[in-house]
Amino acid sequence: MLRDFFVGFIKIHILYHASKNPIYGVEMMRELKRHGYEVGPGTMYPTLHALEKQGYLKSKEAVVRGKVRKYYEATAKGRKMLEKSREKIRELVDEVIDDK
Numbered sequence: 001m002l003r004d005f006f007v008g009f010i011k012i013h014i015l016y017h018a019s020k021n022p023i024y025g026v027e028m029m030r031e032l033k034r035h036g037y038e039v040g041p042g043t044m045y046p047t048l049h050a051l052e053k054q055g056y057l058k059s060k061e062a063v064v065r066g067k068v069r070k071y072y073e074a075t076a077k078g079r080k081m082l083e084k085s086r087e088k089i090r091e092l093v094d095e096v097i098d099d100k
């Protein structure tokens with residue numbers, strides 16, 4: 001239930017970081033934890049795969065210390081969605097936080 005409620009926040013957070021630098025799953029789980037979201041691999045990887053399948057992220061593999069790691073970056077479509085999300089967040093903050 002809680003996860004259902006915050007899944008959009010998690011996706012926006014992923015898109016935001018993937019628009020700045022290529023990210024990978026473990027790194028993103030740590031980042032979300034810093035923000036108070038407990039997201040395990042059973043949620044993170046399917047979310048990354050879904051965002052890639054929908055065209056918001058693209059992945060590339062790199063070998064890091066002998067292991068293959070998958071990095072994700074926001075696509076043009078992903079950046080557009082992030083911009084739309086920003087407008088929605090602004091509107092939501094105006095009402096829910098600032099009570100306008």
Ligand SMILES: [Zn+2]
Pocket residue numbers: 013017031035
């Ligand atoms: Zn963050």
